[in-house]
Amino acid sequence: MSDAQKSSPPKKITPSDVLRGESPLILTATLEPIVGDRFQPAGFPEIGHVIYKAPRKDGSTESVCIVDSAASMANHLETVCQRGAHDLDLVDALQGMPYIRCVTGDLVDGKLPSEKRETIVTSLTEGHRVASSYFLDGAALKSDGVKGDEFKNDLKTRFGLVLANDKSKAHPPPERWWNVFKSIFEIDPNSLVHGVLFPQWQIKIPRALTAHLEAFGAARRPLWREVRPTWQDDLGSAHLRGR
Numbered sequence: 001m002s003d004a005q006k007s008s009p010p011k012k013i014t015p016s017d018v019l020r021g022e023s024p025l026i027l028t029a030t031l032e033p034i035v036g037d038r039f040q041p042a043g044f045p046e047i048g049h050v051i052y053k054a055p056r057k058d059g060s061t062e063s064v065c066i067v068d069s070a071a072s073m074a075n076h077l078e079t080v081c082q083r084g085a086h087d088l089d090l091v092d093a094l095q096g097m098p099y100i101r102c103v104t105g106d107l108v109d110g111k112l113p114s115e116k117r118e119t120i121v122t123s124l125t126e127g128h129r130v131a132s133s134y135f136l137d138g139a140a141l142k143s144d145g146v147k148g149d150e151f152k153n154d155l156k157t158r159f160g161l162v163l164a165n166d167k168s169k170a171h172p173p174p175e176r177w178w179n180v181f182k183s184i185f186e187i188d189p190n191s192l193v194h195g196v197l198f199p200q201w202q203i204k205i206p207r208a209l210t211a212h213l214e215a216f217g218a219a220r221r222p223l224w225r226e227v228r229p230t231w232q233d234d235l236g237s238a239h240l241r242g243r
Contacts, residue, residue: 051218065218073211074194078124081190088122099123099188102134103141111145129191130184131198158183161201171202181205 018025053061068076081097083089090097100123105116126132136152148154160176163169172180180203184191195207 049218051220062216063218065215066212067215068213070207070210070212073213074207074209075127077209077211078190078194081124088119088125097189098186099190100130100135102126102132102138110147112141112147113145123188124190129194129196130188131191131196155183156201159201159203169200169202 013025049065049067051063051065054064055061079085081090081094083091088101090099102120102122103112103117104120105112105118108116121132121134123129123132123135126134136150136155138151139147140149140151140154142148156170158179159172160179161170161172181192184196184205192205193207193209195205197204
């Protein structure tokens with residue numbers, strides 16, 4: 001900036017000036033987490049868990065480490081809905097809850113009878129839940145075992161999606177979003193609890209239930225000094241508190 005520009009009176013900048021690139025726009029704001037004081041930094045394999053300083057009401061700070069993120073805890077919460085790690089059936093308390101199973105097997109007279117079906121994954125085990133390609137690219141089975149239309153076409157109809165010009169993408173009009181929520185609740189309510197994303201259809205539903213595991217008062221202990229087969233080698237002395 002020249003001396004003449006420094007001495008000239010401040011110029012009034014309009015939004016259109018900023019959009020044309022005539023002047024930069026710098027915004028300064030103080031932000032805080034919506035829930036509690038949790039701020040989740042990135043973790044990298046070569047340095048392990050990231051410990052950050054969380055502000056406290058008395059003006060001090062406390063070292064906090066995210067032991068399990070919200071996404072990881074969601075996986076744990078979904079796991080307890082099943083009978084076991086290798087048993088994909090629901091526990092007794094959740095019998096009757098709708099969810100999706102991806103099955104394969106040999107057809108008999110054009111049908112896939114129940115005794116021939118082998119479950120590969122379910123919407124409780126797949127990371128993308130009901131939006132997984134295992135389901136979207138598969139065919140929905142009718143009650144008599146006959147293969148129906150592709151599941152993604154069924155969802156498009158249920159959601160009331162409007163196709164874009166290139167026909168490869170779609171989006172729900174504002175007045176049809178209730179169709180999206182209602183349909184997912186009828187098919188797989190777990191996807192509403194823990195969130196689901198259909199990027200090709202511009203549908204992103206955030207999780208309704210959030211859980212995380214934090215270590216308060218965490219500190220690092222150099223691994224070259226002492227090696228113990230426990231999690232404390234990496235995180236140091238800390239007490240755990242779940243939310």
